[in-house]
Amino acid sequence: MAAIDLKNIQRNVNAICEEVGEFIRIEGASFDLTRIEQKNSFNNLVSYVDKEAERKLVAALHKILPEAGFITEEGTVEQSKQKEYNWIIDPLDGTTNFLHGLPIFAISIGLTRGDQTILGDVYHIIRKECFHAIEGGQAYCNDQVIRVSPVKTxxxxxxxxxxxxxxxxxxxxxxxxxxxxxxxxxxxxxxxxxxxxxxxxxxxxxxxxxxxxxxxxxxxxxxxxxxxxxxxxxxxxxxxxxxxxxxxxxxxxxxxxxxxxxxxxxxxxxx
Structure with missing residues (x-):
């Protein structure tokens, strides 16, 4: 398989996160608590927003890397670990926060090649902060390079x-x-x-x-x-x-x- 252009894919993923993040933000502003399903365990909640956001992400990511499989939280697409490349997606990490109007929730998208992660994107929807990195590169928040804390103890x-x-x-x-x-x-x-x-x-x-x-x-x-x-x-x-x-x-x-x-x-x- 030909090598993929990770930098270009990263730019596209950032844009997709912003677009779907705006959908989630707008839905959250007028969210109806009656539109919640109880998943298979206590306190494991899912809203129509999670599922619709996942569908949007899957459709957009499939266009930019058609050969990749998907591992997703809501299971709106056939799940695969067998492909060379796999997207690992949480369309709304922090669903309980979202449902209660607590502004701490994010889109999380990872791309793996075999058993190695080669791209990561975490989009903090309310703060509009996009944390991202690709294989061989530095980590960023939006356009600023980020590093872990220097604290020693x-x-x-x-x-x-x-x-x-x-x-x-x-x-x-x-x-x-x-x-x-x-x-x-x-x-x-x-x-x-x-x-x-x-x-x-x-x-x-x-x-x-x-x-x-x-x-x-x-x-x-x-x-x-x-x-x-x-x-x-x-x-x-x-x-x-x-x-x-x-x-x-x-x-x-x-x-x-x-x-x-x-x-x-x-x-x-x-x-």
Whole structure:
């Protein structure tokens, strides 16, 4: 297969995010809470906006790279991991925030070649901030190059996490980890969008982010942007299975080892 022009694809993806983001923003301004479905688990909500946004993204992305497959949250298109290239899409990361009018939600688009991510795009809809990166390039917020925070210790760090919606057997040990981080850092934020959490690590607004029970579409774009911004991302074992493995720890190169050590001490002793 001929090589693809990643820079041109990135420009197109940024424009697509802006267009679909505007659709989501306008719909949010007049959203009707009765138009919500309960997905297959408690607190897993989906609106008609998620599905329509995904359809728009899929149609536009298919035009710019027809040979690519799709892995999407809402399943509005046939799912594929078998293609050489695959788009991994969350049309509205932070749906619960969106439904309640809390202005922290994003579009997340990753492009993989084989098992490598080669493009990431996280579009913070309300702030109109487009965080993006391609293979071999730097990370950006709109047109500005971004880098992870230079903070050197966990004690000086501001972190983010999320709370899994369903009642997992690991809930208590996870809360223990959060308690310890609260004592050993500047604090923890829970923004409600893993894609935005990761984008904020990439641009230095947060020093680190950790969570489990994540999905590929939550993190494929954001983890790549963190790496291209000079950060470190691993699963809770310190390995690379953080897109499909459901758990991740991301941070700058100084703070990440401290975070991982604290997580591992409790997490793997529990298993």
């Amino acid at each position: 966990l004690g000086e760090s501001l972190l983010a996490t999320g709370f899994p919606y369903y009642h997992s057997a690991k809930k208590d040990v996870y809360l223990d980890i959060i308690k310890e981080f609260l004592e050993k850092s500047h604090g923890i934020r829970r923004l409600g969008s893993a894609a935005i959490d990761l984008a904020y690590v990439a641009c230095g607004r947060l020093e680190g982010f950790f969570e489990y029970n994540l999905n590929p579409w939550d993190v494929a774009a954001g983890t790549f942007i963190v790496q291209q911004a000079g950060g470190t991302v691993t699963d809770f074992r310190g390995g690379n299975n953080f897109i499909f493995g459901g758990e991740l720890c991301a941070g700058n190169s100084h703070v990440h080892p401290e975070m991982l050590q604290l997580i591992q001490h409790k997490w793997h002793n529990h298993q």
